[in-house]
Amino acid sequence: MKIAVVIPAYNEEKTIGNVLKPLSTHKLIDEIIVISDGSSDNTAKIAKSYKACVIELEKNQGKTNAVLIGVKNTDADIILMLDADLIGLKDEHITSLLQPIIDKKADMTIGIFKSGRGATDLAQKIAPFLSGQRAISRSVFYKLEKHNVKDYGIEMALTLMAEKEKVRVQRVYLPNLTHVMKEEKRGAFLGFISRIKMYVDIISSAIKFKFN
Ligand SMILES: O=c1ccn([C@@H]2O[C@H](COP(=O)(O)OP(=O)(O)O)[C@@H](O)[C@H]2O)c(=O)[nH]1
């Protein structure tokens, strides 16, 4: 069974290296695909210095498109979705996300931060279904295409689809893992604006899903 990790990355030069480090030596990972989503920093350059296939999108297309482009560029049976802004990614996190799928105990795993940082732990406690850390059988992705999901809508759509199609989902805890929050990346004002935009994407993904 081939396993590929798909990482959408928009200006993540500060963190992408530490995400790719454990992945590039992990025994379960066959292929690493980084989609640099119109980044204007050194994200692509850093990713190329690891054992990664780097797809450079000229213009920013949003997280959902970046992930779907990554999935189209691999024939792997299992897709591991990870964000490029994780802090503290370790071998154990990668294994815990993948093992239930390899053992055929689940079709999708959702990783939940635990004891990483108060704010990011709390966000995932409140809305675990939004997590960007997942392992998924490839066949599950095909079911997404007809829903025309965009930007930050992919996790919501995957979660709703799993419910509708009776996809077996398992939540796994990811201890001591966190990510860089929008306000930390972009500052309080722009971070808040992009947070609101993210919630709009999530709600519109749920509405599209319901009416498709
Ligand atoms: O237009 C975008 C926005 C985000 N991302 C990537 O999607 C992941 C999650 O995005 P973000 O960090 O903004 O979300 P958060 O983790 O703050 O919810 C990160 O790897 C981003 O670099 C992307 O590829 N294109």
Ligand SMILES: O=C(O)[C@@H](COP(=O)(O)O)O[C@H]1O[C@H](CO)[C@@H](O)[C@H](O)[C@H]1O
């Ligand atoms: O946890 C959340 O509330 C959001 C926002 O995270 P931050 O406020 O930037 O820490 O992040 C998640 O949701 C997004 C939409 O589903 C995903 O794309 C991210 O990967 C995920 O971290």
